Amino acid sequence: MPRPLAFVGSHLVLAAALSACSKPGRTTTPPETRATPTPSPPTQTRPAPGPKVAFVGARVMTAAGVTYDRGVVLVERDRIVAVGSDVAIPPGTKVVDVAGKVITPGLIDTHSHIGVYPAPHFDAHQDGNEVVDPITPYARAEDAFWPQDPQIDRAREGGVTTMQILPGSANLIGGVSVVVRTVPGARSIHDVRFPGAPYGLKMACGENPKRVYGDKSGPDTRMGNIAGFRRAFQQAVEYRAAWERYEDELEAYERKEADGELEEDERPPEPPTRDFGLETLAKVLDGEILVHNHCYRADEMSIMLELAEEFGFHIRSFHHAVEAYKIADRLAAAETAASVWADWWGFKAEAFDSIRENAAMLEMVGARAIIHSDSPLGIQRLNQEAAKAMYAGRRAGIEVSEDRALRWITANPAWALGIDHEVGTLEPGKLADLVVWDASPFSVYAHVEQVYLGGELVYDRNRDENPHTDFETGLRPFELAPEGIAPKAGDGARPASTREATK
Amino acid sequence: MIRRRTLLWGAALSAIGSVRGAHAAAPSRRRPRDLPFDWDGPRVAIVGGKVLVGDGTVVEGGTVELRGARIVRVGTGAPQAGADLVVDASGKVVTPGFIAAQSQVGLVEIEAERSTRDLGRDDEHPIRAAYDVAPAVHAGSSLVPVTAVEGVTTTVTVPRGGVIAGQGAVLDMVAWDHRGIVGRPRVVMVGSLGRAYAGSRAATLALVRRTLEDARFYLANRRAYDRRALRDLAAAPADLAALGPVLAGRMPLALSAHRASDILAAIELGRAFGLRVVVVGGAQAWQVADALAEAKVPVVLQPSHNLPGSIDHLGATMENAARLHAAGVEIGIAVLDEGHNVRNVTQEAGIAVAAGLPYDAAIRAMSGGLARIYGIDDAWGTLAEGKVANVAVWPDDPLELSSWPEAVFVHGRALPMESRQTRLRDRYLSRLRPGER
Structure with a gap:
């Protein structure tokens, strides 16, 4: 094995150092300028040359338009430094022979509730929906993320290296999402936050909010839903204006103070009351927090695009978007991605018009398609879901290359999360998040053999032991059983994960 | 005729x-x-x-x-x-044509819309054995072609709810064939162990035992019942009478159970009453694979289900199918508690193969082997002379x-x-x- 299985390591330091500055609500004043949607990369300067590893001989699917049948991925510390079929391997480089394997970027899911709706489904752990008000932009998924959720391990074993953890969809505005890396052995959100990733705002159209609040304070209809969004964003506009006014006054006051022109009884202006929810929405208006909008129907997505334009914000991605294919042209024009399933349908009225070709039809007209999971089972096989969607498209006569379909679960979700400068493709400069497969990831029979997170091996299928959470510690079957209790080896009934424990 | x-x-x-x-x-x-x-x-x-x-x-x-x-x-x-x-x-x-076991096809159009749902009896009584899904089936459902065109031509459609939910039927996916869609009604009795009744798995098991005993008692004493000369029974007479074929070993009793203790209890129920028990779900089935094999109790499971969603599911693994098969247990592969996406049963079979199940066993688990589990192999499950002409032609590996x-x-x-x-x-x-x- 090229590198030992290491827990957390450098990620922790980096994450802790960088997360504070991007954490909403930490700063003492609201943002003054319209920030770019994606913050600057966390590492501005190259670290000193570190250990190099070359993965040699695999089919390298870059998700950046090129596939090398027998390629090389050269990694230094946590970064990819070269990818190609003819990469010079510097002396001292550790060479990993991956001939016959396939390497892809680490998979990225834009839609997960792992950690806020963990397994087991204890009542005590249902932390994804703050069902007290339809507008709760002050709620933050990272404050509820339980790092001992065993679903994190399963996602990593399915090749997922990055996922967005969202509040649920009970509320019109459910709160702030957090982008996490599937770091093993995390003790808190601080170990897993994606360094420098922007936060997201979870919004939900349609049936869920009106079902949850219909017999409470409302909304009770889709009219009420949209009215609720408008009211909230109008408040945000006014809130931002109040702070801008205050800052102008403060600036004037400070100028006078510096010039010694203050009147005798002149006091500095009083700041407006801080409201963490409105501050979140103001950051959405500024483009600093990205909007992720749960919305199924074409008509409602169209209305949301109009509403966003009216208030001057951008919807980064619709989620679920079962009818995205009906407005693929509008989504392309609005540069709004659609995070969709391969084939979920019919569980509610707004999911009735699902088709298998949804992602392919988005691709066909140049919209950004993403396959997301919204499921702790689906997240373990994003590759299979992308495969189904790709083949469905081809069957309908839509050309979809494997590279494009791979982008549905790598580069495109990276863009939707505002981290495409860091992850999502195999290109020099990006984090070395790699998945080694034993066959084409578009085959149902493919296994994830290894997962590298920032160059560190975090999962290896051929090991007896892989990382598991505190929760499962001591709870795995037969782990603490005396000799003779576990199923006999002849039954083929002993799990790999307990081989050591039952010896 | x-x-x-x-x-x-x-x-x-x-x-x-x-x-x-x-x-x-x-x-x-x-x-x-x-x-x-x-x-x-x-x-x-x-x-x-x-x-x-x-x-x-x-x-x-x-x-x-x-x-x-x-x-x-x-x-x-x-x-x-x-x-x-x-x-x-x-x-x-x-x-x-593959068979989708334990499905809701034909009973539901849109899951969240009450008016389009006919999934079972929702009265208070936990024993609903007389409930028969066949009359509730809608041949014009959009699910029928959606399922059929993907090579899943047949479902064992079952009701939900209670401890004994009622009887499932074999459906063949012929859209709008109001007369022909139900290939055979009343092929399986379905129910749930675990904490299905009174918040207790022990209470649930006790209720199932008492119900089976009372069904036997009632069937032997119908006239006394009609004379009102019998003690109170665990369920209504129609529900007890419907358990006759189960007690006679003609109709399988498919019981959802995940924890190993419930699975062992299901095996014991089968032994005590002479039933053809089928375990459904069976997250921990691999942990008692030898007992299942010895009692010849099959397991219908969903291979992708590897999450510890509850304490009953500790140790859930994608290798469940492979381990059970290796231990000699007959398995069926299904997309459980689903209507709309039972078409993905072929993907589930692929997942089981990737986790170690031999290919042939995976195919059998959606066809001939599954038909045997439900006792419908006289007419469904294999390509053989005399069977129902449900056939799929694939470009390659299904x-x-x-x-x-x-x-x-x-x-x-x-x-x-x-x-x-x-x-x-x-x-x-x-x-x-x-x-x-």
């Missing part, structure tokens, strides 16, 4: 001759019970394909001949019955994600390879790129 059909069937058979090549599958020895399908009808020959019979055997370059709603021959060589339609399956794979059937026959009829979903697709394909289609 029935006799005339039988005679015609016999005549057809003798005219054709029953050719069993060296590779031909052994046909079922049991005569199918009467089924509401046409015996006459067009003759279809599917020739040249790799025929996965559904019982583990493979016929290379096989010939599958259909007449009306029946399969009349599986073997090799030229069609012997003459054919109105010849399907060239050279280089392709021919399978029985478990692979790239593979959709090119042709599907249900009751011997070639289906239009379309569904509401493909119609929606085509409406918008032509809108998004006008002129091209």
Whole structure:
């Protein structure tokens, strides 16, 4: 094995150092300028040359338009430094022979509730929906993320290296999402936050909010839903204006103070009351927090695009978007991605018009398609879901290359999360998040053999032991059983994960 | 009417001759019970394909001949019955239409819409054995073509709710065939162990035992009951009477159970009452695989389910199917508690194969083996003479994600390879790129 299985390591330091500055609500004043949607990369300067590893001989699917049948991925510390079929391997480089394997970027899911709706489904752990008000932009998924959720391990074993953890969809505005890396052995959100990733705002159209609040304070209809969004964003506009006014006054006051022109009884202006929810929405208006909008129907997505334009914000991605294919042209024009399933349908009225070709039809007209999971089972096989969607498209006569379909679960979700400068493709400069497969990831029979997170091996299928959470510690079957209790080896009934424990 | 059909069937058979090549599958020895399908009808020959019979055997370059709603021959060589339609399956794979077990197809259109849902009795009493899903089935459901065009031609559609939810039926996916969609009603009794009743698994088991005892008692003392000379019983007389075939060992009792203790209890129930128990779900089944194998209790499971969603699911693994099979347990593969996406049962089978289940066992677990579990193998499950003509022709491996059937026959009829979903697709394909289609 090229590198030992290491827990957390450098990620922790980096994450802790960088997360504070991007954490909403930490700063003492609201943002003054319209920030770019994606913050600057966390590492501005190259670290000193570190250990190099070359993965040699695999089919390298870059998700950046090129596939090398027998390629090389050269990694230094946590970064990819070269990818190609003819990469010079510097002396001292550790060479990993991956001939016959396939390497892809680490998979990225834009839609997960792992950690806020963990397994087991204890009542005590249902932390994804703050069902007290339809507008709760002050709620933050990272404050509820339980790092001992065993679903994190399963996602990593399915090749997922990055996922967005969202509040649920009970509320019109459910709160702030957090982008996490599937770091093993995390003790808190601080170990897993994606360094420098922007936060997201979870919004939900349609049936869920009106079902949850219909017999409470409302909304009770889709009219009420949209009215609720408008009211909230109008408040945000006014809130931002109040702070801008205050800052102008403060600036004037400070100028006078510096010039010694203050009147005798002149006091500095009083700041407006801080409201963490409105501050979140103001950051959405500024483009600093990205909007992720749960919305199924074409008509409602169209209305949301109009509403966003009216208030001057951008919807980064619709989620679920079962009818995205009906407005693929509008989504392309609005540069709004659609995070969709391969084939979920019919569980509610707004999911009735699902088709298998949804992602392919988005691709066909140049919209950004993403396959997301919204499921702790689906997240373990994003590759299979992308495969189904790709083949469905081809069957309908839509050309979809494997590279494009791979982008549905790598580069495109990276863009939707505002981290495409860091992850999502195999290109020099990006984090070395790699998945080694034993066959084409578009085959149902493919296994994830290894997962590298920032160059560190975090999962290896051929090991007896892989990382598991505190929760499962001591709870795995037969782990603490005396000799003779576990199923006999002849039954083929002993799990790999307990081989050591039952010896 | 029935006799005339039988005679015609016999005549057809003798005219054709029953050719069993060296590779031909052994046909079922049991005569199918009467089924509401046409015996006459067009003759279809599917020739040249790799025929996965559904019982583990493979016929290379096989010939599958259909007449009306029946399969009349599986073997090799030229069609012997003459054919109105010849399907060239050279280089392709021919399978029985797969079976979606424990499904809700036919009972639900939109899960969250009450008015479109007929999933079972929702009264207070936990014992609903007399409930029979067959009259609730809607042949015009959009789920029927959506399921069928993906090669899943048959479902075992079951009710939900309570401790004993009622009886499931075999459905064949013939859209709008109001008379023919229910291939056979009342094939399985379904129920749940675990904490289904009174918040306690012990109470649930006690209720099931008492119900079975009372059913036996009631069936032996009906007249006393009618005279009001019997003590109070665990359930209504109709529900107790409906358990007769279960107690007689004719109808399987499919019990959802995940924790090993519940699975052992299900095995013990079967032993004590002489039942044909089937375990459904079985997250921890692999932990008691030897007991299941010894008692010959099959398990119908969903291979992808590897999450510890509750304490009952600790140790859930994608290797469940492979481990049970290795221990000698008969398994069925299903997409559980689903209607809309039971079509993904082939993907689930692929997941099981990737986790170590032999390929043939995965195919059987959606066809012949599954039909045996539900006791419907006289008519469904394999490509064999006399069985219902449900057949799918695939470009290659039916478990692979790239593979959709090119042709599907249900009751011997070639289906239009379309569904509401493909119609929606085509409406918008032509809108998004006008002129091209």
